[in-house]
Amino acid sequence: LRAEYLAGHAEEGDKRKKKLPLLVAGGIMKGGRKREHLVHYSRCIIVDIDGVPTSAEDILRRAEGLPYVKAGHISASGKGDKLFVLVNSDLDLHLPAFEAVCRKLENDLPGIMVDYCGKDPNRGCFVSYDPTAFYKEKSEVVPVKVGAPPAPQKHVPASAIPSSDGALGNYMDKFETDNSFSSGNRHTFVMKLSGALNAAGFEESEVKRECLSRYVEPGFTEKEVAGIVSDIYTRYRSSHGSNPYCPPEHRKPHQKLKSPKSLPDRPDSEETDEFENEGVDIEPDETLLPPFREEFFQSLPSLIRDILTYARDDTERSVLLLSSLAMLSSVTPHVQGSFARKEYQAPFYGVVIGESGSGKGCVASLFKLIASWQRYVYDNSRCEVKEYQKKKEEYELYQKLLLRSGGKKPAGLAPENPEPVKQMNLNISGYTSLARMIEQLETNSHYASCLFETEMEAVTNTLFQEYGNYGYLLNQAAHHERIGNSTKTNGSLLASYPLLSMLLTGTPEMFRRLVPSAESGLFSRLMVYKIAGHGEYRPLTSEDDTPAAAHYFDSLAERVLDIGVHLDKHPTWVHFSDTQRKRLNRYFKQEYNNVRVFGHEDVASAVLRYRLAIFRIGMVLTAIRKGEALSEEKDWVIRDDDFEVAFHIGTICLQHTYVVSTSLKRNKKELRYKMPFTSQKIFAEMPLKFKRAEIRDAGHVLLLSKSSVDRLLTSAEKNGLIISLGAGYFHKTTKGREITVPIIP
Structure with a gap:
């Protein structure tokens, strides 16, 4: 059993643990395990210690030295301890007795975390094998002080309401x-x-x-x-x-709205727009929208490092890093990998959002990076098209001669009717119809197309046109899922395995037109980078006027072409190492649970898809290294330094996604951002035991409504982060104590 836990197989370990005998230290049970089946109370409190600062063995030895601990052993999993303490109170005071014992242990054993799920007298524990377990014939009994009943609070008794009211x-x-x-x-x-x-x-x-x-x-x-x-x-x-x-009946009735003028300036009701109660409006800065850290740049492939030398500051460096990777993901022919039991290739979607003049324009020249590669594919395809046209002409001429001769075959071999060959073109414009885009994706075969627009409105304008409307296509192509379209004009079209990378830049308002809601399928498929602030004036310099500056990416384009040609000849299979996969699972499991518990379910799918985005960045970096080394090896494990870069880019972009998502909630005329982690921050800052009133007060400071805080508590209890002690009191569980104040990656 413990070997399963050590190997990280928690589910298998849990299955084995449930086969162990069960002990109820609280007393004798008859007819079942519910509280009402407790026929004799033992006055024994069982304390489950899951979080130990050192080791389970060390805590057990220290607990043995406490005079009031009757017995103890290491838990079945081997990761915690079970301690048994006798009290002098009866069953009706079991809860205060349990709390008194827990406080005493937490004071005498600093750093431990008691699992308050053991507050019930009928709580059972699995019998464990522990040669170091101890039992004392004599131990102190913990006294439970029972104070005088508190004075009744002022209230409106039900007896004051006429019984006829029901x-x-x-x-x-x-x-x-x-x-x-x-x-x-x-x-x-x-x-x-x-x-x-x-x-x-x-x-x-x-x-x-x-x-x-x-x-x-x-x-x-x-x-x-x-x-x-x-x-x-x-x-x-x-x-x-x-x-x-x-x-x-006793509440003030709602008044009918006679005219718009009778609307109150600010309603006091809890039924106000929920968005108004989600926190204070903020202007995101680099604390919430951090750039990529420079320490990761030195380990990048030489091609990427050379691209980043074009940048003039940290903002441009970060923008160029994400943008160049998105562009280069389209130059990875035959680079594949398996993710969640499905085959994927490297192309991914990136979007850079920034105010006018914020610095996003530095990506405008990046199209030159892949221009030589796209021209190479286009020219090769053009030769094939010409060859097809030549064969087609020969076939049609033969058919004419056959017709003129009255069916008598001309001398020589009869030419075959060639299969149609269409022109490949990897460059796709935002102003493209849905039918044309499907046709082009299918024509481009195993080569990835690239949709690159520095003016996001080119895409948004087309999406809302009847002939465009390719939002469905973008969602499907992100996962290489087949795309079909059938109309009377264009007939039936099908892209069976679409490959598409995309890079868009635009202002926050333009982005909100592209993605009106965080629940949009496209939003969860984008790697988002939001430039903080409004930008600064960049003075002209003498370096800007040199031919080298204008043609900087031309020489890099030839290197990209060489990489693409090499990859096209030598297929590549990329995958994570076990260590990398485990780290990814640990991080995203916590992120996924947090967004679901703390009221950000609309970005849950984005959290999960960022795992794929990190994998794809790892694929791009691996492909570049293979191309630069001219390696012919097929099987590649993502290098640890490349994984660190991909993980860093992915987690930073996820942070930007959180912030941007707050501006998409509800239909508002003004673009506003909120602190994305308000609920998580409030919960993390609550003490081990707290009252509902305390967390409501904390929420009030950050403009969270009572209903929002109550929903937070309901979600936290449902997900096992807290348990209710009654009377408006809550206690964090071991899982709840693991929730920390959000830290920017």
Whole structure:
């Protein structure tokens, strides 16, 4: 079992662990493992320590030296410890006893992380094999201090509402619409309902009476129902009335809107536009939109390093790096690899966003990089087309002679009707119809086409035309998925394995026209680089006026041509190493979980697709190295230094994607950016144990509404980051403590 965990096979390890015997230290169970099956309480608290600062063995030895720890052993996985502590309290005080023991252990064993999922007395633990386990005949019993019942808070008791209003019944009806009362869930349902009714201020006797009338059924007795209600009201006496219920009849009715003039300047209702409650408007700077770090540039292939010498500052260097890689990804014939059980090639999509004059114009000359390669493919194809035309003319002439001779065959061999050959052209304009683009992608065969536009509006304008509308094509081509189109005018067209790279530049407003929503399929397929700020004036220099400056990329284009020709003759298969793959999985698993937990589900698909983008950059770098070395080797593992570069570019662009996505949420006339990690930051900065009011206050400072914070808590609890202790208190689990304040890559 432990070998499976050490090998990283967590699922297999979990399967083996579940076959072990189970021990419930809290007492004797009869008829099941639920709390109601606990017939004898042992006054023993079991503490599960998952996060250990040193080693499980070290923590166990230190715990053995504590006089109040009765027993302990290393957990079945070998990564944590199980400690057993006796208390002097009864079952009804198990939760405060558990908290007291945890506080005591966390104080005496600095750095440990207690898993608060063990707060229930019926919590079981798997029996472990541990020769170093200990048990003490005598140990101290931890006293649990029970203070006087707190003074009741001010609330609106349900008894103050006339019974004819049916307030309790209405409340319970509403609760039943949102929660399921079914076999296997009955105990939890009544427990949650009792907690809600207690907080709403309804009297225990009234609640008990109504619950008995509704929920008693075979297998779920009156004693059980009444016991659950009494237990909740006793344990959470201090929270009675903390969230008073106000029936709808007692609320101020909504006024009808008579005219637009009667709209309030700023509604106080929680029903305001959700986008207004997602944080403060910001002007993204290089903290949120960092450039690529220069330390990675030295390990790049010589071709890329020479391209970057054209840059005049860090901004241009970063823009040129992503842009040149996107362009060069179209010069990788026969370079392939397998990703998630599917064959992929290197071409990918890049987009550079910046205000006017921000420096994105430096990419305008990059088309020269691949011009020689595209001309090479075009000229070779032109020769094949001419050969086809010649054979076609010979065939047609033969057919005419045959017709004139009355069917008598002319002397010599009869020419065959040649297969049509169409002209390849790897350069695709943004102003291209859907039908023409499909036809050209199919014609270009195994060569990748390149759509390069420094004016993004060339693409956006065409996308909204009936003849254009190739958004579907861009989505399909990103994954080499077949693209079809059938019209009366053009007939049926099919690109069976499209290869397309794309590089676009434009302003934020133009980008929002191209991608109106972060949930757009195209958005998740783009590598985004957003230039921070509005740019600076760049003075003219004498170097700008030299022929060398104007033709800088011409000589580099010949090197690109040589690489392309070599790769075309010698197929290449690229893949990750195991170490690289594991690092990618660790990083993106955390990113994926974070965006889903903290309210950014719209970018979840983008997070997953950035793994493929990193793989493709690794393919491009590997292909360049193979071409420069004139190697004929087919199988290539991405070099570690190339992986570091690809990983850095991918994670930086993902950071830019997060920021840009905040400007795409909702339909707003003004372009605004938000802090993309507000919810995660607030959660990470909360202490180990916190109140709902505390996290709401923290959210209020950053203009997060109460409903947004409550959704955050619901999501965090659903995903196992926190557990509810009742009365508005929450405690972070081991998984929740792993959430940190976002760090810019």
